[in-house]
Amino acid sequence: MTTLLDVRDLEVTYPGKGVGKKPFQALKGVSLDIQPGETVGLVGESGSGKTTLGRAILGLAPVTGGSIRYGDREIGTLSRRARRELSSEIQVVFQDPYSSLNPAMTVGQILSEPITARGVDTKQAKSRVQDLLDQVNLPPDAINRLPREFSGGQRQRIAIARALALEPRLIVCDEPVSALDLSTQARVLDLFIEIQERTGVAYLFISHDLAVVRHVSHRVAVMYHGEIVESGDGDQVTARPEHPYTQLLFMAAPVPDPARQALRRVERHHLLESAAGAVKA
Numbered sequence: 382m383t384t385l386l387d388v389r390d391l392e393v394t395y396p397g398k399g400v401g402k403k404p405f406q407a408l409k410g411v412s413l414d415i416q417p418g419e420t421v422g423l424v425g426e427s428g429s430g431k432t433t434l435g436r437a438i439l440g441l442a443p444v445t446g447g448s449i450r451y452g453d454r455e456i457g458t459l460s461r462r463a464r465r466e467l468s469s470e471i472q473v474v475f476q477d478p479y480s481s482l483n484p485a486m487t488v489g490q491i492l493s494e495p496i497t498a499r500g501v502d503t504k505q506a507k508s509r510v511q512d513l514l515d516q517v518n519l520p521p522d523a524i525n526r527l528p529r530e531f532s533g534g535q536r537q538r539i540a541i542a543r544a545l546a547l548e549p550r551l552i553v554c555d556e557p558v559s560a561l562d563l564s565t566q567a568r569v570l571d572l573f574i575e576i577q578e579r580t581g582v583a584y585l586f587i588s589h590d591l592a593v594v595r596h597v598s599h600r601v602a603v604m605y606h607g608e609i610v611e612s613g614d615g616d617q618v619t620a621r622p623e624h625p626y627t628q629l630l631f632m633a634a635p636v637p638d639p640a641r642q643a644l645r646r647v648e649r650h651h652l653l654e655s656a657a658g659a660v661k662a
């Protein structure tokens with residue numbers, strides 16, 4: 382099988398803003414691959430660089446070293462125009478279903494825009510939009526309604542439908558269920574899985590929530606301070622994490638029993654010290 386996406390030794394450095402501000406290296410030699418039809422979960426605490434990696438793959442972050450190969454093409458440093466052409470291959474679903482959809486456009490307009498922009502005629506585009514709504518379990522009459530008429534979970538379904546409009550091979554999902562309540566999260570996660578089984582799309586699934594990542598991912602990579610500190614089979618990384626930082630992340634996940642939670646706090650303290658040592662080493 383040909384690797385779909387191959388990120389090697391990737392570095393991203395944000396320019397410093399304002400007088401005397403130093404540039405900030407957010408990714409320090411990140412390597413990760415994604416195979417066709419696969420979900421790679423990316424976990425790590427806030428600020429570890431997860432979104433930056435997703436944005437670099439989408440051409441939205443300043444790549445300062447290393448490479449991003451999509452199939453046999455280097456895409457880390459493409460021109461804007463070449464990037465636009467790639468938008469039928471790589472898509473994105475963002476965290477916030479409230480701000481990611483244009484409030485002035487109907488769902489039909491939102492979904493048909495990328496399709497007609499590719500030269501497809503209006504009639505065909507309309508039938509494709511109906512098919513997309515069906516794929517994400519929204520009713521056909523959604524086509525004439527505005528995003529504000531839908532719940533958060535339904536809006537995220539609209540955002541997923543928009544990402545699917547051009548039949549991409551990879552979708553970067555950046556915290557796509559974090560803004561939703563728990564039962565809605567579960568239904569949207571199952572939708573991601575169903576879509577993958579049907580279309581063979583691959584996901585880079587970014588989340589700070591280990592339970593979410595465990596549910597959807599074939600493989601999991603753990604980020605810490607701009608580096609991937611552990612990666613492997615989803616069950617292995619989540620059930621038997623090897624790196625102290627990964628163990629720490631798992632301990633940070635809340636457990637229902639207060640006594641166990643207290644014990645975890647003590648263990649966390651010890652792990653925190655050894656994780657800092659391991660990353661420096």
Ligand SMILES: Nc1ncnc2c1ncn2[C@@H]1O[C@H](COP(=O)(O)OP(=O)(O)OP(=O)(O)O)[C@@H](O)[C@H]1O
Nearest residue numbers: 395405407425426427428429430431432433434589
């Ligand atoms: N445009 C930018 N300019 C400068 N620094 C940035 C920029 N975007 C992100 N950073 C910094 O890069 C680091 C990584 O941020 P990033 O958003 O990738 O982390 P994250 O793991 O996705 O965190 P979160 O879960 O909070 O979104 C952070 O220290 C952040 O402050």
